[in-house]
Amino acid sequence: MYLKSIEVQGFKSFANKIKFEFHNGITGIVGPNGSGKSNVADAVRWVLGEQSAKQLRGSNMQDVIFSGTEVRKPQSYAYVAITLDNSDRQLNVDYEEVTVSRRVYRSGESEYLLNGAACRLRDINELFYDTGIGKEGYSIIGQGQIDKILSGKPEDRRELFDEAAGIVKFKRRKVMTLKKLEDEQANLVRVSDILFELE
Numbered sequence: 001m002y003l004k005s006i007e008v009q010g011f012k013s014f015a016n017k018i019k020f021e022f023h024n025g026i027t028g029i030v031g032p033n034g035s036g037k038s039n040v041a042d043a044v045r046w047v048l049g050e051q052s053a054k055q056l057r058g059s060n061m062q063d064v065i066f067s068g069t070e071v072r073k074p075q076s077y078a079y080v081a082i083t084l085d086n087s088d089r090q091l092n093v094d095y096e097e098v099t100v101s102r103r104v105y106r107s108g109e110s111e112y113l114l115n116g117a118a119c120r121l122r123d124i125n126e127l128f129y130d131t132g133i134g135k136e137g138y139s140i141i142g143q144g145q146i147d148k149i150l151s152g153k154p155e156d157r158r159e160l161f162d163e164a165a166g167i168v169k170f171k172r173r174k175v176m177t178l179k180k181l182e183d184e185q186a187n188l189v190r191v192s193d194i195l196f197e198l199e
């Protein structure tokens with residue numbers, strides 16, 4: 001699996017529709033300070049469901065929408081789509097390519113799409129569990145993040161190892177199953193109360 005392309009429109013400094021195409025191997029993005037290199041990484045974080053404006057170096061979520069310049073009007077929405085090559089089926093869907101896209105309007109209205117079909121953020125999160133790609137993954141290491149990881153709490157570091165070991169999905173399923181068990185236990189208590197009343 002590898003990142004094949006990133007398409008952006010109205011996202012941060014990218015007012016026009018732009019498509020970055022990547023090939024298997026290493027790609028470097030170079031450019032002067034402030035030219036938008038980090039905005040490319042922000043676009044990937046954002047499309048994968050980043051909900052924190054701070055992580056995207058803004059103060060609110062609408063800050064990702066192109067805010068205009070002296071010669072250009074602001075855009076009304078931000079759009080990002082990333083396409084991953086899935087010929088090795090590392091993502092658990094039967095498609096050669098997987099495209100995840102996200103759009104947000106100034107009104108706050110937003111949508112996620114998986115290969116063109118509307119989906120929930122949860123579907124995207126589940127697709128990327130244990131691949132290192134999700135928004136909690138380690139595939140994007142931001143400036144200062146290494147220091148944060150090294151000086152962070154052991155529990156936070158553990159999460160990174162869990163993701164790399166591929167056990168995050170099992171841990172999440174365990175939490176969900178325990179919750180269901182708890183609900184069933186409460187139901188059982190209710191049933192025995194009713195039975196007791198009827199006897």
Ligand code: ATP
Binds near residue numbers: 034
């Ligand atoms: P450096 O090398 O200094 O780290 P960089 O190439 O990584 O810089 P970025 O931080 O990606 O640059 O881009 C910063 C630029 O993006 C700034 O010029 C800023 O004005 C612009 N920018 C950020 N958000 C928006 C927005 N919503 N609308 C328009 N421009 C934006």
